[in-house]
Structures are given as structure tokens and as C-alpha cells.
Amino acid sequence: MAAVSELRPRHRDAEIRWPRRQGDGIHIGVNAVTIRPGTLDDWPAATRLFEFAFGHRSSDEVLAAWSGEIGDSMVVATDTGSVVGQTMDLPMTTTVPGGAQLTGRGISLVAVAPTHRRRGLLRAMFTEQHKRIAASGVPLALLTASEASIYGRFGYGAATIESRVRIDRRLAKMHAGVPDPGGVRVVSVAEATELVPAIYERWQALTPGAQVRPKAMLDRYLANADKPGSTPPYAIVHRDGYALFARRTKDNEGIARVFEFRAVTADAHAALWRILLSLDLVTYVEAVQSPEDPLQYMLTDSRLVEVDEREDALWVRIMDVPAALEARTYSADLDVVVEVRDGFLDAGGTFALTVADGKARCVRTEAPAQVSLDLAVLGSLYLGAHRARVLAAAHRLWAKDSETLRVFDLAFQTDRAAEMGWGF
């Protein structure tokens, strides 16, 4: 392997001729580092690097589930034959506001060896990968971010909001009017594996941001739920919802950690929470919720839903602005010219966006912009989780006047909170 000192310090200083093809590989001028398509032969080294980067070990089942997904999507960086960086992408279908199902690619396995960081390898791999994704014509690229400061420069915006909450179950009481619909059964994990996919599918079709989930990924999820110190997963199922959880003890307190809760109806939501909040020998129930989860309003003491952490979960990069904006629905009619800046590839431009009779039309135009924003900001607005007026107050979005901003803000609102379906 080339000594680190032999590597050029920064790609901008290194006069890289941006990816040019040589044979089946793509070579850049950072000494011996080669960016090329990955193959299954690279998989063991890639997973080792990923585990090293994140400081955890994945089970054989998880690795097998992932290796089945890589196809020809992996891009690796090698230095004298050793893998020193990688990224891959999975096919992903996602619900957008209004219920349309949009195809995209979900970026995953991103890591660069600590010996090769901050020399432009991620940027070089991402450039190659995203050019391929753009050429495939899918309107969206998705990812989850280890750090919030990395992906905005590549046009990704945080597009969902998740809160990790903790409820002291012993004190929780429901308001008198909250129904007690019943209909919940305790089932084995094997039975849950049979029942969950159909309920998830109905929930996914309703929920902006939620992705179709391949069966192997549910199995992976259940295998991975078994964290050190926790019990194996338990499942409770209603005909319109389910909760998957594990239990552990910390400081003599019993904790039930709900790692997946999906309810298609308000009755299923109430029925499942009534059971979770009546688990004997459990002090705290932990769960992940969207900001619009009704639980806090169902309890006589809303403060019992304590937020431990707020996370961004799903990030969106719009690869094709007209296709993505025409696919979703809006809460108000619009007739606006939007300038979108893409500092990474060439998805940006100036677009006339009109919404009338429930149908959106988005075409390139030469007309002067009335709203201007980075592609990453449009990604944050796209699923409805973030508000245009708040981003304008943060100086991340410009509108020509307050009426333009008011209508733009209103139009992008949705009637169901965006949520990520599964982590990838």
C-alpha cells in the first residue's frame, strides 16, 4: 500500500482529471488510488472496512442479506489492490405525498479508510455513482447520514424527523375518550415474520418517505434487533398494526425498546399502545416516533412522552426535479418560478412549477426566479417534513415577497407526516 505521505493531500490540489475510464476501471490522479466498479470479490474487504468505520460487527445473516442486494452497484476505491473506500446503492421505491410510488436508489455502505480520509475519495466515488444513477433516470436518491454535515454538498437534504422517546409506563393513563379497541395478539417472531409484511405494505403506501421493504431486509432487521444485553424480539399484532420490541434491564429498571411500530388506523395505534403501556415489570417503554404521533395527546400527562433524541433519518437528493415535483401532490394551487442550485451535478436550473386541479406541472423556463434555493433544501421540503417559511427565516430559501413565500410554504405541506420505513 502506498504510504499516506505519498498521497496528494487534497483532491483540489492534486489536479485530478475527473473520472476517466480506462478498461473497466475509473482512475483518478490521487497516486495509486483507483476508483472502479466493485464486485462480489470485494465484499469481504468492503464489509470489514464498514465494520471498522462504524465500530460494530454484523451477523452472518445480515452480511448475507446485504451481499444479495449489491448487484453491480458497488463502487470501490483501491490502493495497490486493497479496498480503501466504498459506496453502493440499492433499488428503492418510496411513497411521496399524495401516494405515488417513486423509484430511486438508496445509498449505503459508505466508508473510507482512516488512512485515506479527506483526500477526495468519497467525492470521487460519489461522482461516479451519482452519474450512473442520473443516467438510469430514477428521480430520487436516498440515504441515511452518520453526520449531518457531510451530504448537503452533494444535494441531499434531511427529509424526515424522528424522535426517540421514553415513557414511564407506570404513570401513563389514557384520557377517558381514547378508545380501547382490543384485537391485539402476542405472536411468535415466526408468526410476525408472516403477518408483518402485508401490514407494513399498507402503512408504506400511505406514508410519505416510507420505502417498499424486501423480505430479506425484514429478516435482517429482526436478526439485528437482538442487541447485546437485550432479549430476542417480541411481537404484538393487531389486524391493522404491529409493534416489535425487545426487553432489557438497566439499573434494575425493566425497559421495553420498541424498534418498529406501524399502525395503519387510529384504532390499531390506540390498541397497540394500550398493550405496550400495560407491560408488567417494565418501567420505561422506548420508541421512535414522528413529530405527529398522537400518543402524547392520548395521555392525561403529555410530558410523560420524553424526547431523548431528535434524528433526521431519511435524506433525499432529487435527481430529476420536474419528475419528482410532478409526482407529488400539493396543499394549494401554485404558479411560481423556482431556481434550484445543484453544486454537485446538473440537476438544477430554473423551473416553472404550476399546480392546478390537483395536478402539478414542472418545466424548465427562462423566466426570472420568484423562489431560489439549493437542491438540498428542496430535498428537505419534498416530503413535507420541513417548512419553506422556516428555511426562509434561516436564509436557506429566498422568495421574492412574503405572499410568494406564504403560498409556496402552504403548497408543500402534507396531511401525513413523512417517515422512513427502514434503515439501510
Ligand SMILES: CC(C)(COP(=O)(O)OP(=O)(O)OC[C@H]1O[C@@H](n2cnc3c(N)ncnc32)[C@H](O)[C@@H]1OP(=O)(O)O)[C@@H](O)C(=O)NCCC(=O)NCCS
Ligand atoms: C464520511 C467519510 C466517508 C468521508 O470520506 P472522505 O474520503 O474523507 O471524504 P472526501 O475527502 O471525499 O470529502 C468530500 C467532502 O465532504 C467533506 N467531508 C467529508 N467528511 C466529512 C465529515 N465527517 N464532516 C463534514 N464534512 C465532511 C469534505 O470536507 C469534502 O468537502 P468538499 O469536497 O466540499 O471540500 C469518511 O470519513 C468515513 O468513512 N467516515 C466514517 C464512516 C462514515 O461516517 N460513513 C458515512 C456513512 S453515512
